[in-house]
Amino acid sequence: MPGLEDLYREIILDHYRSPRNRGELAVPPAYKVEGFNPLCGDEVVLYLDVDADTGEIRDVKVSGQGCSISQASTSMMSAAVKGKRLSEVRQLIRAFKALMSIHESKLEGDATGIDDDGLAADGEDGHSALDGVRLGDLEALQGVVKFPVRIKCATLAWNTLQQGLDEAAATSSTG
Amino acid sequence: MLDVARIKTDFPIMEREVHGKRLVYLDSASSSQKPNTVLDAMDRYYRNSHANVHRGVYTIADEATTAFEAARARVARFLGAGAPEQIVFVRNATEAINLVAYSWARANLREGDPIVVTEMEHHANVVPWHILAAERGVELRWVRLTPDYRLDVDELERLLDGAKLLAVSAMSNVLGTINEIRPLADAAHAAGAKILVDACQSAPQLPTDVQAWDADFVAVSAHKMVGPTGIGALWARAELLEAMPPFLGGGEMIRDVRLDGFVPNDVPWKFEAGTPAIAEAVGWHAAIDYLDALGMDAVREHEKALTAYALRALEDRFEGRLHLYGPLDPEVRGGAVSFLFDGIHAHDISQVLDEDAVCVRAGHHCAKPLMRALGVPATTRASFYVYNDESDADALVDSLARAEKFFAL
Numbered sequence: 194m195p196g197l198e199d200l201y202r203e204i205i206l207d208h209y210r211s212p213r214n215r216g217e218l219a220v221p222p223a224y225k226v227e228g229f230n231p232l233c234g235d236e237v238v239l240y241l242d243v244d245a246d247t248g249e250i251r252d253v254k255v256s257g258q259g260c261s262i263s264q265a266s267t268s269m270m271s272a273a274v275k276g277k278r279l280s281e282v283r284q285l286i287r288a289f290k291a292l293m294s295i296h297e298s299k300l301e302g303d304a305t306g307i308d309d310d311g312l313a314a315d316g317e318d319g320h321s322a323l324d325g326v327r328l329g330d331l332e333a334l335q336g337v338v339k340f341p342v343r344i345k346c347a348t349l350a351w352n353t354l355q356q357g358l359d360e361a362a363a364t365s366s367t368g
Numbered sequence: 369m370l371d372v373a374r375i376k377t378d379f380p381i382m383e384r385e386v387h388g389k390r391l392v393y394l395d396s397a398s399s400s401q402k403p404n405t406v407l408d409a410m411d412r413y414y415r416n417s418h419a420n421v422h423r424g425v426y427t428i429a430d431e432a433t434t435a436f437e438a439a440r441a442r443v444a445r446f447l448g449a450g451a452p453e454q455i456v457f458v459r460n461a462t463e464a465i466n467l468v469a470y471s472w473a474r475a476n477l478r479e480g481d482p483i484v485v486t487e488m489e490h491h492a493n494v495v496p497w498h499i500l501a502a503e504r505g506v507e508l509r510w511v512r513l514t515p516d517y518r519l520d521v522d523e524l525e526r527l528l529d530g531a532k533l534l535a536v537s538a539m540s541n542v543l544g545t546i547n548e549i550r551p552l553a554d555a556a557h558a559a560g561a562k563i564l565v566d567a568c569q570s571a572p573q574l575p576t577d578v579q580a581w582d583a584d585f586v587a588v589s590a591h592k593m594v595g596p597t598g599i600g601a602l603w604a605r606a607e608l609l610e611a612m613p614p615f616l617g618g619g620e621m622i623r624d625v626r627l628d629g630f631v632p633n634d635v636p637w638k639f640e641a642g643t644p645a646i647a648e649a650v651g652w653h654a655a656i657d658y659l660d661a662l663g664m665d666a667v668r669e670h671e672k673a674l675t676a677y678a679l680r681a682l683e684d685r686f687e688g689r690l691h692l693y694g695p696l697d698p699e700v701r702g703g704a705v706s707f708l709f710d711g712i713h714a715h716d717i718s719q720v721l722d723e724d725a726v727c728v729r730a731g732h733h734c735a736k737p738l739m740r741a742l743g744v745p746a747t748t749r750a751s752f753y754v755y756n757d758e759s760d761a762d763a764l765v766d767s768l769a770r771a772e773k774f775f776a777l
Contacts, residue, residue, distance in 0.1 A: 196723070197719070197720060197723055197774065200719065201716075201774070206775070232731065233715055233730070233731050233732075233746060234731060234732050234736070234739070234745040234746050235745070236745075258745050259713065259715075259745070260713040260714075260715040260716050261713060261716045261775070262715075262716075340719070343715075343719070346715070
């Protein structure tokens with residue numbers, strides 16, 4: 194049985210106790226997006242300030258409430274994406290989801306994610322998504338995979354980030 | 369008092385170990401465990417007497433029908449109903465409340481009619497009324513909480529003015545608060561309103577008498593009172609059931625069907641479309657036999673004593689660091705104990721407790737309006753039942769101490 198120390202690594206507890214980038218940004222120019230976990234009531238609010246010219250996340254602030262895993266993951270995410278270009282951020286989102294054993298092909302029910310034996314091709318997808326992406330501290334969250342009910346806690350911030358990027362892109366392309 | 373050591377041996381799951389530790393099951397407010405007598409009754413039914421009810425003339429079909437209707441009579445007697453025909457079998461208390469919302473309320477309520485709901489209700493007694501409000505424009509009025517986690521009944525008369533229905537739980541699934549139904553029913557009736565009682569939490573723990581309550585509708589679930597999942601009941605006054613239109617259409621609920629229409633069956637079958645949960649009814653019968661053999665007065669005394677012990681143990685060990693949400697007087701509350709630690713989220717607490725095989729619930733307990741009123745996103749809830757004793761409360765406290773240490777700043 195996986196132990197608590199697999200789930201609650203020291204760096205996770207550190208981010209939970211001392212969350213990074215807490216606060217708000219003026220909207221606009223920043224874009225605000227909220228994510229909820231309806232089953233447990235966890236919430237994440239992200240403020241993203243993206244440089245329209247360079248496509249770089251100039252600043253990010255987070256607020257919200259929830260369990261140590263959701264809040265630590267939010268804090269670690271904010272630190273990881275700050276200063277990164279959007280293309281890198283999207284790669285990081287994919288890599289983080291792969292770390293959580295979530296692959297885009299599986300999520301969308303795409304038949305290509307299923308091999309001939311009917312099994313998801315975890316290894317291949319996982320590696321391709323992770324290739325060349327440095328997760329750094331984020332790897333501490335890998336232990337969450339051993340506690341399947343907590344995966345949604347770890348991914349809340351990342352799904353919210355993805356939603357924010359998608360919404361912001363749709364707004365700027367139509368506006 | 370209950371002989372809990374003996375009772376534990378009646379529940380096979382209590383022999384189970386989780387992570388190499390004795391199972392400490394403290395989530396009965398969510399769903400209770402099942403004794404051998406219930407499991408055996410359902411198994412015996414399927415092995416010996418299963419057939420569809422009400423239509424077959426052969427022997428085992430008659431046995432199945434007799435067992436199903438005997439269960440209805442048993443539920444009626446347990447709830448203090450006037451007659452078995454006042455018991456409508458449904459899937460659970462949630463469906464019972466929805467049946468009232470879809471049938472009685474849609475036939476009797478018009479735009480602007482007020483429904484009085486309390487802030488401490490489970491979503492099952494909130495969302496059906498929200499749906500009705502969106503569809504029919506009925507007005508929802510809310511009974512608030514007092515600082516000591518009771519209903520603010522001072523406001524009740526004003527809220528009930530012109531109201532058609534008071535929807536209230538007999539016991540909060542989060543706070544444990546017992547709401548005395550008789551005075552609430554009197555107030556509702558004085559205002560010309562009906563009263564619907566969610567007895568899901570109270571029926572497993574307190575003697576129930578729907579006639580002494582002078583209620584109009586009462587919803588219960590079997591699975592919280594050592595019975596199986598998948599069955600519950602709506603009790604309603606005979607004249608209300610008679611006047612209510614059918615809710616679901618299909619087999620069993622009809623007397624005649626023609627190309628140009630149908631004639632509904634008598635109550636309660638009018639509301640029981642399709643093949644019902646027969647084995648579950650048999651199991652519920654056995655569950656009620658089990659509880660009545662213990663004695664509901666003895667069950668109540670046990671709940672009171674064990675809840676008092678647990679509240680004291682939590683306060684003694686954690687003092688001001690643990691916040692209890694609910695009345696502290698065991699006389700006015702049931703066995704669901706909600707709490708929070710400073711700076712530790714409810715989910716993290718329950719994760720540590722799981723490692724010690726202590727099963728508690730963490731979250732909003734399907735009572736988000738109440739969570740908002742309390743100003744918290746979630747609580748941890750331990751709930752005690754007939755198979756729990758002081759050793760289970762001690763295990764909870766010890767495991768909580770470990771969790772507190774683990775997350776210590």
